[in-house]
Amino acid sequence: MEDSHIANARPLPLQGNFWEFPLVEKSMGARAVSLPRSRDGWYLPIGLSLMALGIALMGRKIYLDPTWPVGTDISVYLSALKNIAAGLHPYGDVHAHPFAYPPLFAELLTLLFPFFSDGKWWAVWSALTFVQLIATLIIMMRGFGEKLSWGAVALICGVISVSHLTRSEVFHGQADFTILLLLVLGLRFSTSQRPFATAVAWSIMMNIKPFLGIVVVHQLVTRRYKEAVYTLIAGGSIFALSFALFGTEAIDAFLKWRASAAWYTSVPEIARFDNQAFYAFFARVCNATEYGVPLANCQGAVPFLMIPVFAVALVALVLTARSVIMLSRANCLKPVHEMLAAGIVIAAIMACGPTYYGNYIYLLLPGALGAYLMASNGRDRAGWLVATAIWCVALYSLALPISIRLTDTYRWSQLHGLGHLAGIQNGTVAMICAVVSSALLYRSASRQARRGVATG
Incomplete structure (x- = not known):
């Protein structure tokens, strides 16, 4: 009835x-x-058409490059896979763009290597990464309580599909969509009170890109202590086992992995234009590198310059933690709150650094969708609209079908003077997203807590 x-x-x-x-x-x-049926009926075919166009452009980009996948991230993976196939570990001497993930990702890809080896068959892996992106978007928009209509889901998937950044990600076969899927799956399991499943998803994710260990901070913020312990134990066990598979070469593999990872997080590599974290910004203005003319040669000042940035991030984390506590006590904590909280934690910590490359903006999607869904519930609509707009500014390059100079950092020359500010645009907006959203969440939680007391 x-x-x-x-x-x-x-x-x-x-x-x-x-x-x-x-x-x-x-x-x-x-x-x-x-969504009214008539409008939803238009959005659905438009979105699907954009997805088809995006797929065609991705395929065209791969097909027209006669040397593909040479020069892409896939070529880095291939060198690691060939080493494993030869009975070696995937790490050689540190050189330009070495394989720097823990070995688990390469070990998983060896399941594909016997079939694809070199050549265009690796387009299958690129296609799988795109499928992972679409699956992730659907889960975020339909799997956390309040749902976007299927027309809206198709439209958003279509816009992101034709993005030049998505096209580049698929072309390079990067692991970013894999970790995004694992991030969202783990978050979905977490909101469903399935700590073991969450630990499995997030421990695999952390063993692909270790900086995403920041999800443990989210678990602590949301007071999921058992889940955090499970994640740390599972992550550490998988990490150790992935190296142990190399037998007597395990220690050498670990040392070579540390050297490769350190190469990416030290000057000058850390100062690349595409790294928009505050730490990278201070590295550029305090060190003479090919990426910028320093304001002063004072590398030792970088840790001190980061102190106020850490303080701002800590404020966002504390406000978020307090909000979750109040919502829990008022029995008002919903999946959308936890998705937003995860977005705040990721945005605040990534903005600090040490790395926040342009392709990492996909990790801000949970925060943006969380803010929008908060705006849709009818309470403090104007405030959450502002927050949603700021998240959209952080994600604007996902709506650009072509690259522009502002986002295509590979076309930049050395930054100097006020030009250094261009290299902190994404980090600044991400931090603003975190602070504004955490403040609004705290205000919303306080009001719900007061209503709960008054009702009681």
Whole structure:
């Protein structure tokens, strides 16, 4: 009876469209807010058409490059796989762009290596990374309580599919969409009270890109202590086992991995234009490198310059932690709150550094969608709209079908003077996202807590 009532419910009247959030479906007693069928009917084919166009452009980019995958991240993976196939560990002497992941990722890819070896067959892996991206977007937009309509899901997937950044990610076959999927799956398991499944997903993710150990901070912020312990134990066990598989070469493999990882996080590599973290910014302005003319040669000042940045990030984390505690006590904590909290933690810590490369902006998607879904619930709508807009600024390059000079850092020359500020644009906006969203979440949690006390 209730289902038929919902099915026959009339959509809420639109008042300026923008303020009524028709893209969101959610239960409101016997009514549901959803995209009008006519508009949803348009968004769905438009989104699917954009996805088809994006796939065609990705395939074209790979097909027209006669040397592909030479010069891509896949070529780095291939060198590691060939070493493993020869009975060696995947790390050689440190050189330009060495394989710097823990060995688990290379060991998993060896399952594909016997079939694809060199050549264009690695387009299968690139296609799999795109599938992982679309699956992740669907989970984020449909799997955390309040849901976007399928038309909106298709439209957003379509826009991101034609992005030049997505095209580049697929071309290079990078692991970023794999870790994004693992991040969101782990978060979904976490909100479903499945700590072991969360630990498995996040421990694998951490063993691909260790900096994502920052998810443990999210577990501590949301007071999931058992889950954090499981994740650390599972992550450490997988890490140790992945090296142990090399037998007597395990220690040498570990030392070579540390050297490769250190190469990426030391000057001058850390000062690359594409690294938009505050740490990278201070490295550029305090060191003479090919990437910038320093304001002063004072490398030792970098840790001290980072102190106020850490302080701002800590404020965002503390506010988020307090918000989660209040929402939990008021029995109001929802999956969307936890998705937003994860976005805040990731944005704040990534903005600090040491690395925040342009392709890492995909990791901000949970925060952006969390802010939008918070705006759709009818409380403090204007404030959450502002927060959503700021997250969209952080993600603007995902909506650009072509690269522009502002985002294509490989076209930049040495930064100097005020030009150094271009190298901190993404880090600054990400930190603003974290601070504004944490403040709004704290205000929302405080109001819900007061309502709970008054009701009680």
